[in-house]
Amino acid sequence: MSLLQVKEVNHSYHSKKIFSWRNQSNKALTDISFSIEEGTCLGLLGTSGAGKSTLGKVILGIQQPQEGQVLFQGVDIYRADKHTQQKIRRDLQVVFQDSYSSVNPRMTAERIISEPLENYEKLTRVEQRRRVIELLERVGLSENDLKKYPHQFSGGQLQRISIARAIALKPKLIVLDESVSSLDMVTQSFILELLSELKDDFGLSYLFITHDIKAAFSISDHIGVLEKGELIELYDSKDQFFSSKHPIVARMRDSILAEHPRFRSLTTRTNMV
Structure with a gap:
């Protein structure tokens, strides 16, 4: 059984134009189907407006599609009971493009990384702090960064903190939504190398959403091409x-x-x- 299965997903956005009595339907996704196996990375390539962000939201359970299914470990994420949905949220994490807007600016690095641990693990303060230090070190930072705030980090450093938060619960799948596109080339290379190492060390699976072909091929086992809401090609x-x-x-x-x-x-x- 595949870790993630997307089956014939369709989704449209409706808007009403000024001076028009009819609602306009904009097709965002059309008959999208693919799967991701455990321990693999699917790179999803597409230009701006191709439907990548919408598809990411559908897979993360943020945007319910009008048609089709998203199965995670064989369970339809939109029909699961609350207990199962909570387990899915633990095993399905995300790293967004804008690391600054995806964290609370009033929280220290320690609190940012601790958040999922507090929600899902029953650790003592000492155990939790030790785990956070281990995660920081695993992404190339140190204990000295525990008490720093987001504005005290570079974009690349803050993205590493976002990655540390994403792997804190040892998830099955991480959606990487343009997670390196805003970084300079040197930092981008470091993050891609880190993601590859984490994939091997933790047996992670990735959905790597990007417009960057070179970045996609540096980390992906398979490549999909999305254009105007359609998955036009899949390559092994x-x-x-x-x-x-x-x-x-x-x-x-x-x-x-x-x-x-x-x-x-x-x-x-x-x-x-």
């Missing part, structure tokens, strides 16, 4: 992606800049404009 390897003849995928490939400017073709530069 990098070679399959780069040999695909789908026009959307071809445009994505053309948008990848070479590492050094001298190797960037005129065609690539033109496609990036």
